[in-house]
Amino acid sequence: MHPIAEPSLLLNTSICKANITKMAARIRGWQGDFRPHFKTHQSAKIGQWFRDAGVERITVSSFKMAHYFAQHGWKDITVALTCTPIHTAAINQLAATINLNILIEDVASIQALEDHLENPVGVFIKADTGYNRTGIDAEDFITLKKILAHLKDTKKLIFIGFLTHAGNTYHARNMAQIKKVVDPALEKMLALKTFLRKEFPLMELSWGDTPSCSIYNDFYGINEYRPGNFVFYDYTQVQIGSCSMNDVAVCMAAPVLATHPQRNEIVVHAGAIHLSKEYIQLPNGNISYGKVVKINHALEWDTHDIIGEVKSLSQEHGVISANKKIFAHIQPGDILGIIPVHSCLTAHLMKHFLTTEGNFIEMMK
Amino acid sequence: MHPIAEPSLLLNTSICKANITKMAARIRGWQGDFRPHFKTHQSAKIGQWFRDAGVERITVSSFKMAHYFAQHGWKDITVALTCTPIHTAAINQLAATINLNILIEDVASIQALEDHLENPVGVFIKADTGYNRTGIDAEDFITLKKILAHLKDTKKLIFIGFLTHAGNTYHARNMAQIKKVVDPALEKMLALKTFLRKEFPLMELSWGDTPSCSIYNDFYGINEYRPGNFVFYDYTQVQIGSCSMNDVAVCMAAPVLATHPQRNEIVVHAGAIHLSKEYIQLPNGNISYGKVVKINHALEWDTHDIIGEVKSLSQEHGVISANKKIFAHIQPGDILGIIPVHSCLTAHLMKHFLTTEGNFIEMMK
Numbered sequence: 001m002h003p004i005a006e007p008s009l010l011l012n013t014s015i016c017k018a019n020i021t022k023m024a025a026r027i028r029g030w031q032g033d034f035r036p037h038f039k040t041h042q043s044a045k046i047g048q049w050f051r052d053a054g055v056e057r058i059t060v061s062s063f064k065m066a067h068y069f070a071q072h073g074w075k076d077i078t079v080a081l082t083c084t085p086i087h088t089a090a091i092n093q094l095a096a097t098i099n100l101n102i103l104i105e106d107v108a109s110i111q112a113l114e115d116h117l118e119n120p121v122g123v124f125i126k127a128d129t130g131y132n133r134t135g136i137d138a139e140d141f142i143t144l145k146k147i148l149a150h151l152k153d154t155k156k157l158i159f160i161g162f163l164t165h166a167g168n169t170y171h172a173r174n175m176a177q178i179k180k181v182v183d184p185a186l187e188k189m190l191a192l193k194t195f196l197r198k199e200f201p202l203m204e205l206s207w208g209d210t211p212s213c214s215i216y217n218d219f220y221g222i223n224e225y226r227p228g229n230f231v232f233y234d235y236t237q238v239q240i241g242s243c244s245m246n247d248v249a250v251c252m253a254a255p256v257l258a259t260h261p262q263r264n265e266i267v268v269h270a271g272a273i274h275l276s277k278e279y280i281q282l283p284n285g286n287i288s289y290g291k292v293v294k295i296n297h298a299l300e301w302d303t304h305d306i307i308g309e310v311k312s313l314s315q316e317h318g319v320i321s322a323n324k325k326i327f328a329h330i331q332p333g334d335i336l337g338i339i340p341v342h343s344c345l346t347a348h349l350m351k352h353f354l355t356t357e358g359n360f361i362e363m364m365k
Numbered sequence: 366m367h368p369i370a371e372p373s374l375l376l377n378t379s380i381c382k383a384n385i386t387k388m389a390a391r392i393r394g395w396q397g398d399f400r401p402h403f404k405t406h407q408s409a410k411i412g413q414w415f416r417d418a419g420v421e422r423i424t425v426s427s428f429k430m431a432h433y434f435a436q437h438g439w440k441d442i443t444v445a446l447t448c449t450p451i452h453t454a455a456i457n458q459l460a461a462t463i464n465l466n467i468l469i470e471d472v473a474s475i476q477a478l479e480d481h482l483e484n485p486v487g488v489f490i491k492a493d494t495g496y497n498r499t500g501i502d503a504e505d506f507i508t509l510k511k512i513l514a515h516l517k518d519t520k521k522l523i524f525i526g527f528l529t530h531a532g533n534t535y536h537a538r539n540m541a542q543i544k545k546v547v548d549p550a551l552e553k554m555l556a557l558k559t560f561l562r563k564e565f566p567l568m569e570l571s572w573g574d575t576p577s578c579s580i581y582n583d584f585y586g587i588n589e590y591r592p593g594n595f596v597f598y599d600y601t602q603v604q605i606g607s608c609s610m611n612d613v614a615v616c617m618a619a620p621v622l623a624t625h626p627q628r629n630e631i632v633v634h635a636g637a638i639h640l641s642k643e644y645i646q647l648p649n650g651n652i653s654y655g656k657v658v659k660i661n662h663a664l665e666w667d668t669h670d671i672i673g674e675v676k677s678l679s680q681e682h683g684v685i686s687a688n689k690k691i692f693a694h695i696q697p698g699d700i701l702g703i704i705p706v707h708s709c710l711t712a713h714l715m716k717h718f719l720t721t722e723g724n725f726i727e728m729m730k
Binding site for chain 1: 449473499621634638697710713
C-alpha cells in the first residue's frame with residue numbers, strides 16, 4: 001500500500017475512463033458534438049484520456065485554464081465565462097494561437113471588445129433558460145435582438161449561437177425532476193433556433209450540465225454538449241440520480257486522528273481545505289460533507305462498506321458520525337475513504353490525484 | 366490602478382501589520398507567550414512581519430506547512446495536529462533540525478512514536494474544553510492519567526502540557542456569549558494545572574482562538590496563546606464581535622460579469638474556488654458568502670459603501686443581492702470588493718495576495 005500520511009485524493013482510473021467512454025458514446029448517439037468541460041479535472045493527463053476517446057474541443061471556466069490546456073495542445077477552446085472589456089488582453093493572447101470561443105451578454109462589452117480584439121473569436125450569447133445566474137432570459141427576444149443587431153456589425157466577434165447551463169438540474173433528485181427542468185429549457189433553446197432560423201441558418205445550440213447529459217435521452221436540436229463533472233461524479237450526483245455510487249471515480253483517503261466511541265464520532269485529517277465546505281442534505285434531514293467508506297490496502301474503496309457521514313468540517317479536520325459497531329475495528333493512524341460531495345471543488349483544492357495504481361497525476365497549478 | 370481582470374485577493378498591509386502589533390501587545394500585557402497560528406496567511410513574507418513584532422515561536426496546522434516555515438528560518442514550531450504512527454517520517458524529518466512540538470491524544474500512538482522517533486519532540490496533550498472535536502475531555506482525569514503515565518516513561522516524547530482550542534467561541538455573537546464559552550474552558554485548563562502541579566511543576570497551558578484573544582481580558586494561568594485568524598480577520602469575526610469591519614485586512618477584488626437590475630442581482634467572477642463555500646447567517650436570517658463593498662482606483666475598499674451581500678456561489682461565480690439604487694453606477698467589467706466570510710479558507714484558495722501598494726505576496730504552494 002502507498003504510505004498515506006496526509007489527506008490524498010484517490011483516483012480510480014478505470015472508473016474515470018469508463019465514465020469518459022460512456023458519455024462520449026451517449027453524445028455520439030444523439031449526433032451531438034462533445035465539448036467536455038475540463039474544470040472538474042484540470043489535468044493535462046486526464047485531458048489525454050478524452051483525446052483518446054475522440055474529443056478535440058473543450059470547455060474551460062477561466063482564461064488561466066484555457067492557457068494551461070492550450071499549452072497542452074488543445075486548439076479549440078470555449079471559455080464559458082461572460083466576457084467584458086477587462087478580458088481583452090487575455091482574449092488577444094489566446095486567440096492568436098487557438099480557436100477561441102467566448103460568452104457575451106451585454107451590448108457595451110461587444111463594442112469595447114470589437115474595438116480592441118486583434119483576432120476573430122467565436123461568440124456564444126449566454127442564454128438563461130431558468131437557472132437565473134448569468135445570461136439573457138432566453139424568452140427576452142427584445143434584448144436578444146438588440147445584442148444580435150450589434151453582433152451583426154462586428155468583424156472580430158463571430159456569432160456562433162446560444163449557450164446555456166441548466167444548473168438548476170442540481171436541485172433535482174430523480175429523473176422526473178430533471179425532466180421538469182430540462183424540458184422547458186430545451187423548448188426555450190429550440191424556440192431561439194426557430195425564431196432566428198432565417199437570419200442565422202448555421203446557428204448552434206450548446207448545452208451543459210452533467211445530470212441531464214447522464215440520464216436524459218430526449219435531446220433534440222442541440223448541437224454540442226458540455227458536461228464536466230461526470231468525469232469523476234460525486235456524492236451529489238449520486239443523490240441527484242445521475243450515477244450510482246460505483247461510478248464515482250474519486251475518494252479522499254483520510255487519516256484517522258482520533259476516535260470518540262462515547263459520542264459515535266471519528267475525527268479525520270480531511271477538512272475544508274481538502275473537501276471544500278460543499279454539503280448535501282441527506283434524506284433523513286442531516287447534513288453531510290461526504291460519505292465515509294472503507295479503503296483496503298490496495299487503495300480501493302468499497303462503497304458497500306459504509307462507516308458513516310462527515311457531519312462537520314473545520315480547516316483541517318472532519319468529524320464523522322459513525323456507525324456504533326465499527327469502533328472496535330478502527331484506530332488512530334488508519335485510513336478511511338470519503339466520497340466527496342462536489343468532486344470539482346475537492347479536486348481543485350487538492351491539486352493532484354493519487355491513482356489506484358500508485359501514480360500521481362498533477363493538475364493545473 | 367492595477368489592472369484586475371480576474372479575482373484577486375487584496376491585502377491592506379497597514380491594517381494587517383496593525384492587527385499583528387495589537388495582538389502582540391495584548392498578549393504581552395497578559396505576560397503570555399505569543400505563538401501565532403500561521404495557517405491563516407501561510408506566507409513567509411507575512412511571517413516576517415510577525416518576527417518584526419518579536420515573535421519567535423509559531424503554530425501550524427500540517428507538517429507540510431511546518432516544513433515550509435522551517436525552510437524560511439522558523440526554529441520553534443508546534444504542529445497543532447493530533448499525531449499518530451503514520452506521522453513518524455514527517456516528525457523525524459522536522460525534529461532533526463528544529464524544536465518541534467506535536468499533539469497526542471491516545472496511548473497506542475505514544476508507544477509507536479516512542480519506538481520510531483529519532484529525536485526528542487515536545488508533546489502537548491490535546492484537551493477538549495467544550496468544542497467537542499479532537500482532544501481528551503479535560504475532565505476525564507482517568508484517561509488523562511493513563512496517557513501521562515505512558516508519557517512519563519518515554520525518552521523521545523517530552524511532555525510540555527495541555528493545549529486546547531475553544532473553537533466554540535465561533536458560535537458566539539457578543540462578549541457575553543464568548544465569556545460563557547471561555548470561562549468554563551479556562552476553569553478546566555486551570556484545574557489540570559492544579560491537579561498535576563506536584564508531578565509536573567513546569568507544565569504549560571496553551572490557548573487558541575481569535576475571538577477570545579481579541580476581546581477577552583481575564584485570562585489567568587495560561588502560558589501561551591495561538592490565535593491565527595486575527596492577522597486578517599473577516600466577516601465572521603465582525604459578526605462574532607472580535608473586530609470591526611475596518612480591522613479586516615483582506616478583500617476579494619471581483620470583476621462584475623453581468624447585472625440583472627430586474628431581480629436586484631449582480632453576477633461577479635468570484636466563486637467557491639476563490640471565496641470558499643463558508644457562509645454566515647445574517648441577523649435578518651439570510652445567508653451571506655461575503656459582504657460586498659466598493660473599491661476605488663487605488664484598490665482601497667470602503668466598508669461604509671455597501672453594495673450588498675453574496676447570496677450564492679457556484680464554482681467560478683458569485684451572485685450578489687444588491688441595493689436597488691446602485692445599478693445606475695455599475696456595469697460589466699467594473700470591480701467590486703467582497704469581505705470574505707472566512708479569510709483562512711479564502712487565502713488558502715487564492716495562494717497569493719495583491720497588496721494595496723500593488724505588490725504580490727506569495728503563499729506556500
